[in-house]
Amino acid sequence: MYYLKAFLNSFYKFDWLHAQADNSKKAANYVILLILLLSFVTSVFLSTIVPNKLRDLRNEVLSKVPAFEATLVNGSLSVTQLEQPFLYEDAEMSFGVNTNTSTEDFNFDTFVEGKDKDILYLTSSNIYSYDSVTKIKNVLDYDKEINKSFSKESFIKFTDNFLNNYKLFFAIFLIISFVGFSVFKLVNLLFITLLVWIINKNSETNNFKFSQIYTIGLFAITGPSIIVAFLRIFNYSIPFLYSILSIMILMIVTSKKYSSLELEEKNIETDILK
Known part of the structure; x- marks a missing residue:
């Protein structure tokens, strides 16, 4: 239940994101689940689109190739x-x-x-x-x-068996997507975190540790990831949109506004204890 709430909160609750700065273990688990979700959706989409496109390409090429029979011996x-x-x-x-x-x-x-x-x-x-x-x-x-013989007809039959194996395509795309998303998002977040950390260090903003900003970022990339994935479904992309949105969210979350709110909450708790 926590991770479902975390998924929803990561879109718009900047105060909640701010409070996750020291929640590194849950952040690590969350980003794995997020990448699995993105990989699953991507694999479902690609495993239905790619085989059909490959089949169309094969048919287009073979339509210009007459019937043949080939034999490979020694x-x-x-x-x-x-x-x-x-x-x-x-x-x-x-x-x-x-x-x-x-x-x-x-x-x-x-x-x-x-x-x-x-x-x-x-x-x-x-x-x-x-x-x-x-x-x-x-x-x-x-x-x-x-030593083998094959023909245009047997080639079509073989490729049909391969292209109709949607489970195989799904498994391949799932592995590729998970590895690709993991490397890109985690490495990209390192550079984004470094940039935000440097900006915070040279401003009046509350000085978060590098690790704290990175932890917040593991949640904060949710919105940019979903937005970019949605746009790509419609074959539309904006250069560096993912990175720009991630930087903006981290800058807002680590801003003085949310640091002040956290300080007020601590002061209230102190007054109550007195």
């Missing part, structure tokens, strides 16, 4: 029912197949020359690749221990 690839050399190109990539040529007859350096896109080219004995960003070329031999 490190040698042969392709039938496909007019060769075959070449598919779009704005970002180039894919070619020519198993009727040998390594001696094919010059990949010449093929790549003048092309500013990623390239994958298959010959009877090698796989050639080129990364347009790093300008790195790679040549791989086929594994001689793998």
